[in-house]
Amino acid sequence: MSEKVLMKGNEALAEAALRAGCDCFFGYPITPQTEVAAYMARRMPKVGGVYLQAESEIAAINMIYGASAAGARVLTSSSSPGISLKSEGISYLAGADLPAVIINVQRGGPGLGGIQPSQADYWQATRAMGHGDFHVTVLAPSTVQEMCDLVALAFDLADRYRTQVMILADGLLGQMMEPVVLPEPAGADARADKPWALTGTGGVRPGNVANSLCLVADNLEARNVERFRRYEVIRDSEQRAETYLVDDAETVIVAFGACARVAKSAIDTLRRDGVAVGLIRPITLWPWPADAINAVLDGGVVRRMLSVEMSMGQMIDDVKLTVNGRIPVDFFGRSGGVVPTPAEVEGAVRRLVDAGDGAPAAAGVTAGVAAHNANNGKEA
Amino acid sequence: MSDIRSEIRLLLAGFGGQGILFAGKVVAYAGLIEDRELSWLPSYGPEMRGGTANCSVTLASSPIGSPLVTEPDVLVAMNRPSLEKYAPIVRPGGVIVYDSSLIDTMPVRDDVQIYDVPATGITSEQDLGGLANVLMVGKLWRETQFCAEDTLTAALEKAIPARKAHLLEPNLRALKLGKSYV
Amino acid sequence: MGRPGGLTDKPFSYCPGCTHGIVHRLVAESLDELELTGRTIGVVPVGCSVTAYEFFNCDMAQAAHGRAPAVATGIKRARPDNIVFAYQGDGDLAAIGTAETVHAAARGEQITVIFINNAIYGMTGGQMAPTSLPAQITQTSPYGRDPQVAGYPLRVVEMLSTLDGVALAQRVTVDGPRNIRAAKRAIKKAFEYQRDGVGYSIIEVVSTCPTNWGLSPAAALDWLRQNMLPYYPPGVYRDVVADGHADIAQAAAARRAELAEQATGNASAGQPARRGGGDAA
Structure with missing residues (x-):
């Protein structure tokens, strides 16, 4: 095993991409992800790869389209406003079934918003990464080590399913340093065969075409149906989640990314006081880890769930869809770049537990902020 | 501060350019060398440019x-706005170390230990300009023993990149001045 | 006359009198004659030639509207030994894709751009294009393009010829056999430059759109000669090889030295630095 090194999340991710055999990086500067681009700019020329700073996020994602069509392992990275600009290109990648890995180191929005950490692009990533019928596979790291470990997985999933994989991080994970064990470089045999790639026919085969255009409705439907069959396989075999102290938990927090870390701290404190609370941490946001949540529900101990997010309440929709009315689902969140503290999450759990089962369930998506403001003596 | 070997949460703060993030890195490397859990989180964005910079470090x-330190056990403050902003959130029983060359006020807390160090003055007298941050780390170590003494030196060596090896000697001197400052 | 090997057997789907077919053929013939077809990757735009991937007998990518130069950049950077061309219309290249066009040219991407300028949006049914002429009537300039409202048309190759990354910027037309032969020579030269690593090349082809101009094919060619060619004169706007340079790097260094010299000369004469002339036009 390699030794531990101290690295920023953004840099660990970039190094992991190189070790996973990333051939080409195209990007554009934006806080708080710029270290990914800077790292690639420094390292790519040394390892014979391609680094190019595009004139815009739009150009960058289309360079990704070209390089992926040409058979390369490709990576682009941005933060929330830049991801919106990339969404057209991501839809084209989906339509042309071109593998790509896209990093979103989220910041607060909407609009130009702020630059502090956020999870408010959850809906965009899991619901509406562009126009048309498609999904992006979304991986949510929670530590610098995971920023690293999920990169190779992202490339492999992208190649295996000819799909687009987003690593949905945030400014906190991107900027923080933690000890990390870097993965061993992938061997050449890890590379997928890509007979569909544009390499030049050499005059010996018919031309390959990378294309999302399909003017005959029946044919386009057939292409979409085929793609969704692949999505079903992904849904069946690629869900990932971590559970923490859920076996006897009457209250289960659902949180991903940086929020899950905060939730764990709160849980440790609550457990010391005898509160039976646990955590489900989705690692894949799409496919949504319904199996892990159902397993906890089927245990029959859990009486309520609490979605904790750095947003006004987005993932809670998926929690509710899975819970499907079986138990109450509540929400605590901070928005705009504010990172919730363990004490705040602890307070939210205590209020729920104290209210008991007779209390009305979710008080609405603004409940988290309202509770926070009430705690601070402000008007909610 | 009940068990500093188990967990210590530090907030280092000052002006951009004072080496706040570097000071935090030295502490973080100490955690790495001792194979402890650790996190280092900088403030980032426009505030880096001439404004205030701060850095959260946790060893555990x-x-x-959360790597964000909102109730620090230890505050290292290198300018007045930082001291005024963060002194009130230090946990009771915690430690405040501040650069009295640059801060002409005293934190009003009787439930924490407060150490004033004229770090900028000492380092400029000793021809160690720009190394007040490292001196502060030395003083912090003296008062908290947040790691083993050998580890501290090794951490400083590790935090200085190979291409800046010539800066190691003055850094070690600044660290030593901090460690011996009473 | 049989189809060149660089084209598939699929019949063109373009309107009668449309010049796309001619230009497709010139591109395919050039690649065949240079024996480059087997290592060529083409990029087609959004516009009437959106399905051109069915006509070129090589590997092809279809790009989002205006993004063909970025897609071509990605392909070329990933596979520098391939020949990469982007085939774009005026709306695609000079409106929505202007940034991608200018920056691919400025970077000196080793790609070839074939730019079809017919002063109108064809596929969507005849709207005003960035290259529509003043007073030209279109569906979205029903009283004629008024520069006071809609601004002036872009002269693309003139604009790009100022950039150091451009090896060849030439405007041609395909209104008759003589000019078609000249267009072929220009397109072939552009691919030769790419093959030899000289730099970015763009060939603008002044073209017709009989359907949306509301004219017969023959009348459309007359309209092109009377209205388009005076506004968009054919010619070589930049050719670094003809200027005596091996490639864009040499040409850029020479231009820089020339400007520096002028700046020094002007400074000593107490005059502000002025742009040097001398660019071919």
């Missing part, structure tokens, strides 16, 4: 939740 024996 179990996995760290």
